[in-house]
Amino acid sequence: IVVGGAFTSYDGTPRSRIARLNTDGSLDGTFVETGTGLNNAVYSMDIHSDGSIYVGGTFTSYNGTSRGRIAKLNSNGSLDVSFVPSGTGFNGTVGVITIDSDDKIIVGGNFNSYGPDSTPYLTRLFPTGTLDPDWVPDGSGHNAAVWEIMWQPDGKIVVGGDFLLYGPTSTPYINRIDVGAFELGSDLVQVGSFKGLYRNTTATWELGGFESAGDDAGVQFSITNSGQVQYTSTNVDGVEVESMLKFKLNLL
Numbered sequence: 001i002v003v004g005g006a007f008t009s010y011d012g013t014p015r016s017r018i019a020r021l022n023t024d025g026s027l028d029g030t031f032v033e034t035g036t037g038l039n040n041a042v043y044s045m046d047i048h049s050d051g052s053i054y055v056g057g058t059f060t061s062y063n064g065t066s067r068g069r070i071a072k073l074n075s076n077g078s079l080d081v082s083f084v085p086s087g088t089g090f091n092g093t094v095g096v097i098t099i100d101s102d103d104k105i106i107v108g109g110n111f112n113s114y115g116p117d118s119t120p121y122l123t124r125l126f127p128t129g130t131l132d133p134d135w136v137p138d139g140s141g142h143n144a145a146v147w148e149i150m151w152q153p154d155g156k157i158v159v160g161g162d163f164l165l166y167g168p169t170s171t172p173y174i175n176r177i178d179v180g181a182f183e184l185g186s187d188l189v190q191v192g193s194f195k196g197l198y199r200n201t202t203a204t205w206e207l208g209g210f211e212s213a214g215d216d217a218g219v220q221f222s223i224t225n226s227g228q229v230q231y232t233s234t235n236v237d238g239v240e241v242e243s244m245l246k247f248k249l250n251l252l
Contacts, residue, residue: 004042031077035063051075056094084129087115095147108146139167
């Protein structure tokens, strides 16, 4: 059990705003922050499958190393230096963190910038800490803080907070976002009507009955029994969606 907050000790043992407990409630002595640890409160966290932990809150450093309200810790509590926030990090409280299925980090809170970039209240980062440029909110995004994120089975997220708007749309306190949807780029030649959702490095196009799909971007194609065209990219994080979708589909 990993717990965070504004505390500086657990049962008399120093712990700087984060601690790990055994199932019986006793302190796990194998999880120890380095030096002074985090210098202010932890309000959110998510644990990666490898045991590392993304934490967010009001802190600005970990044992003297700058970490602007978001940091990644190793499974033993030490700082994971592979994750480095851009510039000074977030300019306000990080209230919620969630890791998506391709290891990107969705972050919400009471902030409007991340390093030099405008990120109104909700954004997505690469595992290195750099901003994901493919995360583009509707209009100006939310108009106030995001405090909760919940995943749905279809890969969309439901977010809650103090906001009344998402872009130009009235969405008082709650709305749903498709984190993988995108508009068709100029590299995609459309024949007939179709829609598509991008999911990590695998997607299914709901097009119904296609004859062929040519590949010039390192993407493998197959046609499913239901008549859908499925592609799987050999590319990994950091590749823009449109650069992976240079193909033509022909109707039967």
